[in-house]
Amino acid sequence: MSQEEHAGEPETGRNGDHVDRKRPPLAVVGSHRIDEEIFGPVFDKMIIARIWAFVRPYRAKVAISASALLIFTGTQLLIPLIIHYVIDHSKRGVDNSALLAASGAFLLAILVNFATGYIQEAVVGKAAENVLFDIRRAMFGHLQVVSLSFMDKIEVGRLMSRLQGDVNSIQEFLETSLFCIGDIALIFGVVVVMLWLDFSLGLLTLSVLPILLIIRITWLPRARQAFMAARETSSAANGALAEAIHGVRAVQSMDRQQVNLVLYDDKAHANLRTHLSADRYAQVMVPTVDGLTGLAMAFVIVVGGSMVMNGRIEAGVLVADLFYIQRFFDPIRSLTMHYSIMQRCMASGRRLIDVLDIEIDVRDKPDAQALSAEMDGAIEFKNVTFSYYPDLPVLKDVSFKVNPGETAALVGPTGSGKSSATALVHRFYDVQQGQVLVGGHDVRDLTQASLGRQIAMVLQEPFLFTGTVFENIRYGRRQATRQQVIEAAKAVGAHDFIMSLANGYETQLGERGGNLSIGQRQLLSFARALVADAKILVLDEATANVDSDTEMQIQKALTRLLKGRTGLVIAHRLATIRGADRIIVLRHGQVVETGNHAELIAMGGFYSSLYNLNYASFDDIPKEKLDAAASARFRS
Amino acid sequence: MRSDAVGTSSRNSPAHVAASGWGRSLLTLRRITVMHLRHPWQVAFAIGSTFLAVILQLLIPQLLGRAIDQTQTTLGGGGVTAAAEEALWISALLLLAVSALRGIFTMTQNYFAEALGHHVGYELRLACYDKIQRLSFSFHDQVHSGDLITIGMLDLEGVRMYFSTGLVRACLLTMLIGIGAYMLISTDAVLGVLALSFVPFVGWRSSVMQLRLRATWLDLQERLSVLSRVMEENLGGIRVVRAFAAQDDEMLKFDQASNTALILAHDRVATYASNTSAMSLSFFASLGLVLWVGGNKLIADDISIGTLTTFLTTMTTLQIPVRQIGLMANAFARASTCGSRLFGLLDQDITVRDAPEARPLEISDGALRFDNVSFAYRGLENRPVLRNISFEARRGETVAIVGPPGSGKSTIAHLVPRFYDVTDGTITLDGQDIRRVTLATLRKAVAVVQQDAFLFTTTIENNIAYGDPWAKAQRVERASESAQLHNYILGLPAGYKTVVGERGVSLSGGQRQRLAIARIMMLHPSVVIFDDSTAAIDAATEQRIRTAMRLFAKDRVTIVISHRLSSLMYADQILFVDNGEIIERGTHQELLAKRGRYKALHDLQMRPADGMAIKNGDGR
Structure with missing residues (x-):
């Protein structure tokens, strides 16, 4: 792609390089795109082998399809020969027995052609769809078990494009690969038959084939650049449009319509230009192919014609050759197209394999036990050291115990390791040193599924799924009855607002519960945890500001939720912290103090100095004051 | 809103x-x-x-x-x-x-x-x-x-x-x-009819096939979008999935969505394969008939070999275009449905626009006035969002609006820049009805900081300068300093040239709100409205922003909408809105003295710890 056609730079639009009056220096529309590279190797044995593993289950179908395709190609080659036979055996005055035989053969050929045509299309098409869905399922399934540290790092959008776009390009490859076999067989067949009909005439006619091949090969890289430029400007224009739609309120409130329209015009115009150029590249092949076809036909007429007149060959050979000429350019076109498809497939395959090969760090041991519902619900950290990256420990030698039925509050400034500690209870990650015990068992000796059943979790962001309110509340326990769901909703004070929704418990929630307020979502996530009815509750208190009424409701629900369970709460609100049986104060990944509120205040350490700063929440405390509090503690 | x-x-x-x-x-x-x-x-x-x-x-x-x-x-x-x-x-x-x-x-x-x-x-x-x-x-x-x-x-x-x-x-x-x-x-009439006999059948099958393929394609897209929603939610909510050990259920959900899509995909393959092979068969059958009748005519010397060749090659010439009749039928069908949707959009009326005799807004004192303003969404006239709202704010003054969610306080913010037009009453700026001035000048004069600031996928610099893309770099930096964002930006890999937004570095809610504040500092509005735009910023940073903005606010009208009392208690006038009406108004002190709703809210927020502690098992 040439420089001035680059999509991301409106300044170099129609008006050249200079910055003009209509295009401000600090304005762009549409996003900076980072395109995933598609120029790469055309063939990579390893990738093919990995894809083949997915095709293997369907190899019988592929074989059937391939044989059908070969027979299909054979019948296509046969038909001109039958025409040749008919023409040469239907001379004036002869009887029509030969014609009858030929017609019988023709009938047979087209029936076989019909059957094999259907089989090869249908069987390979369905098998390719199956492979596509299988690959997607394998990836999705793998993502369910890979470690969360991978999921934390990657964007959902990027994964989605792999699960969709990349998988599709592999399907395209599989389908066209088989047709490729057909194309090669067809070219080969045409060459053989033409040479067999008459060697020198065939050779002469076929001499146009390499000409086309050479033209095609020199044309392809340029054309492909033009096609890619067109694709890129399209997505740039579409991206700008999408941005205008999503950001329309911001655009209007800052009155950017005029400037944006000018900038968008640049993109739309670049799109127009690159498409016209791509069309020129595409269309220039039409007269080339037609001209070469004409040339081949002219050869047949002049050379073949004089051979007929000399009686060296029959007229039927001529007719058959003319039929073959009309057939032999198509396969070359699709073969060269297949080159690009293959290249795209290799790039996609690479990315898919990257996902499939992500290592699973956290696995059940072969002899892992199920955590029984009868366990006492104690949580204990014994000298736990944990880090996401080797040199940056998040927790250092952390030890504490939460007795059955107790509520422990994890308190500390941002980055002190609170969330990591709760994640370890669930064995989202494995510790580097020490042990995390749940109900007296090392979590590594337990099955992850049973941990999930016995530990309910409430996240800071109440993530809800598309579906009804009812389905969302019983997410943690599918077999929960309607009665249980309603009771849970009542217990956390969500019942009333649920009943005020259009369809009560059957109301469909929008994407991520979009049609509910944040407080309502919070209450639903509480109800969800309550229905799960686990011995242990791990809760990350929300920090978002909600209005005071909702706040009160949430506090009440929290009390209800923690009743009779072991609770490990990342607490942000003083009310929650003060009510806890045990407060575990973390700083820089270490436990600095533990005790209940009264004890810690009496101790006069870090906690008490934070408390005395009188902020409504520990998260509001500015860093300077935190540092001051910490140093005060060490001085005392 | x-x-x-x-x-x-x-x-x-x-x-x-x-x-x-x-x-x-x-x-x-x-x-x-x-x-x-x-x-x-x-x-x-x-x-x-x-x-x-x-x-x-x-x-x-x-x-x-x-x-x-x-x-x-x-x-x-x-x-x-x-x-x-x-x-x-x-x-x-x-x-x-x-x-x-x-x-x-x-x-x-x-x-x-x-x-x-x-x-x-x-x-x-x-x-x-x-x-x-x-x-x-x-x-x-x-x-x-x-x-x-x-x-x-x-x-x-x-x-x-x-x-x-x-x-x-x-x-x-x-x-x-x-x-x-x-x-x-x-x-040759007979041969001609035979040679063309495949045309109607192929044209018909081709049209049926393409129209059916399009219908099932739309269906398939819908099912695939269900599938992608399942995947997207799963991946986005992976912690919830893992926390509840719901992987098996999720696989089940995936399989259900996937299988319904797969069935349709197979359906499409079958439609395609059966129709294309039927089209080929009918073409070849015609060809066979021409060959049989033509062969007999050759024997009878009715036609020459050349004529037969002409017939046969004409048929192959016609074959491919005729097979594409379906594409044409599909193009017509598609253009008519797509076109009606597209024109539906292009013909849409713009409800808020310049009045015919609209004049540029002229700012002198910069006084904003709401006079008995009522508002209801179109089609919901019986459920007014705002009723009889009246207040006035002069240059340098701050009006704060507080109230429960859904009380209509954000709507007040949206009426000033005419995001919506009032249903009743008038809003004036320096005595000019905002409906009688040009939209462009009005929106230059009124800046709104939204709670959920939209970031464009471009550099931070471009985002801050969104309302004034001609600005110099120093002004951008000064604005971001006031919004307490400058130091954070300097810590980013590419500083002000770091790309943010959907496909760039993602900013936290508080950082986005600070960027939105920096954005309006770039403008020269007469009225600034903060629509709950500091909810995700911690109290300490907010305090610093307020200090930094003091000079900026000096010659403007400021409207603050919030439910955090610490953000608005310094206002010259506080309006407590409930159910679309102003039920209390006055300064912080006056309202506290009233012992009404505002006071109740104040008590709740200022002493959150008392009496609300979690009472656990032993109940201390």
């Missing part, structure tokens, strides 16, 4: 009404055709080239037949004459010339048809973009952004393809079949 409107309005906007009936389809197609006719030369070139290409294409079989016959003339007697050789040469050269010319005209036909489509597409793209940018908030509240994207991308494509795959192909097919039929039937 957005949630207010989305929750209550139906999604029955005009953009969603599908085309109904033939009359409407024809009107849509006519309108698209007229759009193309505005480029008469390109239309003329495309159609003219098509005509020439068709004639030349049909000449080729004739020339082939003639050449074959020329080879037969000398068979009866004697050797090869020079004259016969020469005739062959002429035929061959003619063939070469006709083929090459046909190629050239096909090229110009395709090129002009495509180019015209692209030009019309370009015009429509701009029209769409312009319209979407100018349509009022009330429209955008009701129409899903995904639907607008579909209109602007896929529907536009459907309209764009109409000329090349629909109209030009229709001309081509009519001429090709018509002239071809005339040539064949005038040569």
Whole structure:
């Protein structure tokens, strides 16, 4: 792609390089795109082998399809020969027995052609769809078990494009690969038959084939650049449009319509230009192919014609050759197209394999036990050291115990390791040193599924799924009855607002519960945890500001939720912290103090100095004051 | 505010009404055709080239037949004459010339048809973009952004393809079949009819196939979007999935969505395979009949070998275009549905716009006044959001608005820049009714900081300068310093050139709000409205921002909407709004003295710890 056609730079639009009056220096529309590279190797044995593993289950179908395709190609080659036979055996005055035989053969050929045509299309098409869905399922399934540290790092959008776009390009490859076999067989067949009909005439006619091949090969890289430029400007224009739609309120409130329209015009115009150029590249092949076809036909007429007149060959050979000429350019076109498809497939395959090969760090041991519902619900950290990256420990030698039925509050400034500690209870990650015990068992000796059943979790962001309110509340326990769901909703004070929704418990929630307020979502996530009815509750208190009424409701629900369970709460609100049986104060990944509120205040350490700063929440405390509090503690 | 409107309005906007009936389809197609006719030369070139290409294409079989016959003339007697050789040469050269010319005209036909489509597409793209940018908030509240994207991308494509795959192909097919039929039937009626016998069947199957493929494609897309939603939610909510050990259920959900999509995908393959092979069979059957009858005629010496060759090669010439009749039918169907949606958007009325005699806003004292303002969303007039709101704020003053969620406080913010028009009463700026001044000047004078600041996927610098893209770099930095964002930005890999937004570095809620504040510091508004725009910023940082902004606020009207009392207790006037009405007003001290709703809220927020502690098992 040439420089001035680059999509991301409106300044170099129609008006050249200079910055003009209509295009401000600090304005762009549409996003900076980072395109995933598609120029790469055309063939990579390893990738093919990995894809083949997915095709293997369907190899019988592929074989059937391939044989059908070969027979299909054979019948296509046969038909001109039958025409040749008919023409040469239907001379004036002869009887029509030969014609009858030929017609019988023709009938047979087209029936076989019909059957094999259907089989090869249908069987390979369905098998390719199956492979596509299988690959997607394998990836999705793998993502369910890979470690969360991978999921934390990657964007959902990027994964989605792999699960969709990349998988599709592999399907395209599989389908066209088989047709490729057909194309090669067809070219080969045409060459053989033409040479067999008459060697020198065939050779002469076929001499146009390499000409086309050479033209095609020199044309392809340029054309492909033009096609890619067109694709890129399209997505740039579409991206700008999408941005205008999503950001329309911001655009209007800052009155950017005029400037944006000018900038968008640049993109739309670049799109127009690159498409016209791509069309020129595409269309220039039409007269080339037609001209070469004409040339081949002219050869047949002049050379073949004089051979007929000399009686060296029959007229039927001529007719058959003319039929073959009309057939032999198509396969070359699709073969060269297949080159690009293959290249795209290799790039996609690479990315898919990257996902499939992500290592699973956290696995059940072969002899892992199920955590029984009868366990006492104690949580204990014994000298736990944990880090996401080797040199940056998040927790250092952390030890504490939460007795059955107790509520422990994890308190500390941002980055002190609170969330990591709760994640370890669930064995989202494995510790580097020490042990995390749940109900007296090392979590590594337990099955992850049973941990999930016995530990309910409430996240800071109440993530809800598309579906009804009812389905969302019983997410943690599918077999929960309607009665249980309603009771849970009542217990956390969500019942009333649920009943005020259009369809009560059957109301469909929008994407991520979009049609509910944040407080309502919070209450639903509480109800969800309550229905799960686990011995242990791990809760990350929300920090978002909600209005005071909702706040009160949430506090009440929290009390209800923690009743009779072991609770490990990342607490942000003083009310929650003060009510806890045990407060575990973390700083820089270490436990600095533990005790209940009264004890810690009496101790006069870090906690008490934070408390005395009188902020409504520990998260509001500015860093300077935190540092001051910490140093005060060490001085005392 | 957005949630207010989305929750209550139906999604029955005009953009969603599908085309109904033939009359409407024809009107849509006519309108698209007229759009193309505005480029008469390109239309003329495309159609003219098509005509020439068709004639030349049909000449080729004739020339082939003639050449074959020329080879037969000398068979009866004697050797090869020079004259016969020469005739062959002429035929061959003619063939070469006709083929090459046909190629050239096909090229110009395709090129002009495509180019015209692209030009019309370009015009429509701009029209769409312009319209979407100018349509009022009330429209955008009701129409899903995904639907607008579909209109602007896929529907536009459907309209764009109409000329090349629909109209030009229709001309081509009519001429090709018509002239071809005339040539064949005038040569030999029986053979001609047999040779064309595949045309109706193939045309019919092809149309049925394409229309069915399109219908199932739309179906499949819907099912695939369910599947992607399942995947997207799973991946986005992976912690919830793992926390509840719900992987098996999630796989089940995936399989259900996946299998229904797979069934449809198989269906499509079957539709395609059965129809294409049936089309081939019918073509070959016709060919077989021509061969049988033609062979018998050869034996009876009714026709020459050349004539038979002409018939057979004409058939192969016709085959591919006839098979594409379905594409043409599909192009018409697609253009009419896509077109009606697209025009539905383009014909949409813009409700908030300049009055005919609108004048530029003139700011002198910068006084904002609400006079008995009431507001209800259109179609929901019986459920007013605001009732009889009156207040006044002068330059340098701060008005704070507080109230429970859904009380209508954000709506007040949206009325000042005319995101919506009042239903009753008036809003004036320096005595000028805001409906009588131009929108552009009004919106320059009023800046709103939204709670959920929209970030554009571009550099931080461009985002801050969004309202003033001509600004110098120093001003951008100063604004971000005031918004307490500067130090954070300097810590980013590319500083102010770091790309943020959907496909860049993601900022936290608080950082986004600070960026939104920096954004309005770049402008010179007379009225600044903070619509709950510090909710995600911690109290300490907010305090610093307030200090930094003191100078900025000095000669402007400031309106603060919040439910955090610490953000608004310094205001000159506090309005407590409930149910769309102002129920208490005054300064912080006055309101506390009133011992009303404001006081209750204050007590709740200032002493959160007392009496609300978690009472656990032993109940201390």
